[in-house]
Amino acid sequence: MHLWWGSGSAPCWKPMLVLAEKGLWEGLPNTKIEFSKKEHKQGDVLKYNPRGQVPTFKDGDLVVNESGAICMYLEEKYSKDSNKLLPADVNKRAEVYQRMFESPNLQTNVTEKLVYYRWMNKEEDWDKKYLEEHTEKAKEELSRWNTILGDNDYLCGKEFTMADVFVYPVLAFLIRSGAKLPNQPALMQYYKRGYTRPFVQPRGHPLERRGGSLSLAIYKLLKRRKFYGNKLQI
Ligand SMILES: N[C@@H](CCC(=O)N[C@@H](CS)C(=O)NCC(=O)O)C(=O)O
Numbered sequence: 429m430h431l432w433w434g435s436g437s438a439p440c441w442k443p444m445l446v447l448a449e450k451g452l453w454e455g456l457p458n459t460k461i462e463f464s465k466k467e468h469k470q471g472d473v474l475k476y477n478p479r480g481q482v483p484t485f486k487d488g489d490l491v492v493n494e495s496g497a498i499c500m501y502l503e504e505k506y507s508k509d510s511n512k513l514l515p516a517d518v519n520k521r522a523e524v525y526q527r528m529f530e531s532p533n534l535q536t537n538v539t540e541k542l543v544y545y546r547w548m549n550k551e552e553d554w555d556k557k558y559l560e561e562h563t564e565k566a567k568e569e570l571s572r573w574n575t576i577l578g579d580n581d582y583l584c585g586k587e588f589t590m591a592d593v594f595v596y597p598v599l600a601f602l603i604r605s606g607a608k609l610p611n612q613p614a615l616m617q618y619y620k621r622g623y624t625r626p627f628v629q630p631r632g633h634p635l636e637r638r639g640g641s642l643s644l645a646i647y648k649l650l651k652r653r654k655f656y657g658n659k660l661q662i
Pocket residue numbers: 434436437438439440468480481482483493494495496
């Protein structure tokens with residue numbers, strides 16, 4: 429197996445989480461690509477993934493690139509009874525599917541509208557009305573997930589499942605981008621609970637460290653845009 433990944437990429441975190449949950453991440457052949465050097469638009473990444481994106485993944489002759497597809501492949505091929513991320517019970521599994529396929533709402537309603545917007549536009553060009561409107565919508569989206577979590581440890585109950593694999597990286601990315609979640613305590617607790625997972629733990633808190641996959645690149649980008657930590661009103 430080989431995984432090509434980039435720092436600061438929530439999609440890359442998904443297969444990394446699955447690999448770690450299955451005890452396969454440590455020692456796994458992998459290549460960290462540098463976005464700034466456009467390494468994803470050349471070499472092996474482009475060879476195996478014509479979109480020139482990461483994650484890019486290979487297992488023997490098999491190539492799978494879409495992050496969710498990699499996760500499902502790993503689940504089917506490498507699960508043991510002790511580390512399954514999809515419940516055996518079909519109704520319980522449907523609940524996990526529901527959250528997995530619902531998760532892109534967080535990306536489109538929060539990350540894209542608020543974080544990417546600030547990356548793409550200079551501060552003097554920010555549209556106040558747009559930001560106010562989308563900040564409200566983003567809060568609604570986050571509140572939905574806060575309610576879904578309720579008193580549960582993880583999205584679908586006591587166990588960490590594939591639903592968490594799909595959602596946790598997006599949430600960690602948002603928090604790293606400055607979201608404080610003052611009105612979503614369950615979500616913030618959930619984020620902190622994630623520190624105990626095998627992929628997150630050895631790397632330290634995603635929020636505090638200054639290196640690693642969800643950290644340095646975003647931190648630098650946000651610093652450059654001078655809004656890190658205080659302008660994201662969610
Ligand atoms: N749908 C893809 C998205 C992957 C993706 O957007 N990767 C980003 C890094 S977060 C990337 O490689 N962007 C470079 C580009 O699109 O040129 C997945 O989930 O695997």
